[in-house]
Amino acid sequence: MTVARSERLLVLLQVMRRYRQPVSGATLAAETGVSLRTLYRDIASLQAQGALIEGEAGLGYILKPGFMLPPMMFSQEEIEALVLGSRWVAKMADPILAAGAVDALQKIAAVLPVELSEEIDNSTLLVAAPRNREDRSDLAMIRKAIRAEHMLDLAYRDEKGALTERRVWPFALGFFDSVRVMIGWCELRQGFRHFRTDRIVSAVSTGKRYPRRRPALLKEWRRSEGISAPG
Template sequence: MSRSERLFDLLQVLRRYRQPVSGQRLAEETGVSLRTLYRDIASLQAQGAHIEGEPGLGYVLKPGFLLPPMMFSEEEVEALVLGSRWVAKRGDSRLAIAAADALAKIASVLPPDMRESLDASPLLVGPRAPIAEGFDLALLRKAIRSERKLDISYVDNEGSESRRTVWPFALGFFEQVRVLVAWCELRQDFRHFRTDRIHGALVRDQRYPRRRQALIKNWRAAQQAAPG
């Protein structure tokens, strides 16, 4: 295990405790000697971690410390690379650009050896067939983030078109389709709308009356209760 990974593990252990925990306990959980543990705590404190305590009294990590990107483990770097590559292939064009930009920012602060691992990651995402969209999905994501009502023109399986006012709260990315998850005012229930069948969308200034988190929670409960 590299030193950066060891320091990362120590931080993760400290985050689990609300009250001071002894150095001996921390050493046992991280698999190092007590002397190494004290050195690692001093290193983290020098990097800005708000670790309070001393030998014999225990240590506690105060809230608010942000883990530097250079502390990512190798598997976490691989997860970030794979995730960004998936978004680049499966997300809309703006998300693809955002994923590439985010990965570049992370790479800029990684140590040279980890940056090389990031660039040469063997985890790949296969190609997919193009997905036709009638409009920019960024519009849907904006409506979801701002919790705004959305007017859409939707064509169902039989080819019938209807106008709906919906409360959008999630967007699913699948291999062949993207699906908007929303509360439908017309049906007074949760509905799933394939984005390739939405032929027009307008974000209203009006916020919907429930919070997005509550809608997601109720939708998940409804999915679990559904037969089959």
């Protein structure tokens, strides 16, 4: 398979992922800039590689979730994005998440073709060391609580030094150059609140699920903050 064809198949996959309903071959051919005959050959190639593409000519096609891209199909820009993202996490996140970023990048490099693996080692995209503030809380535990949708009991010190006890429904963590912020619904304040992790004196998981789903809380918070969902 030539590089040009690999890139073309990657584009086709990316286009198909945008559709939740069957889409015609003519539409796919127009969006990927190929002839209908070439489009049919490309779909057959992807199906042979394991892509779960259902449908047929005249009826439309749909890509089912679960297909993993062969390593050769990463573009150079995608490799650079993976390297930069992994390096950022390794510098900015807590030690457990940082180690995960390093391990993930090593696993990716191990299965890449030699020329792409060398791009990882030789990447000139660098991340500066952060101006860290010490976290008293266990970020790994907070991430686990977010995934499990468990309530947290916090002892939190605000910018004026006042200490309060809160029960919070955590649903997101924000990572910035100098601080990290846990976002959650605060039962005490009856609203969304942002808690700097360096001001969390203690955080204890209750082991109990909060009454709403995390995606719903995230969507409502984004709407309240005027933030668009990532595209």
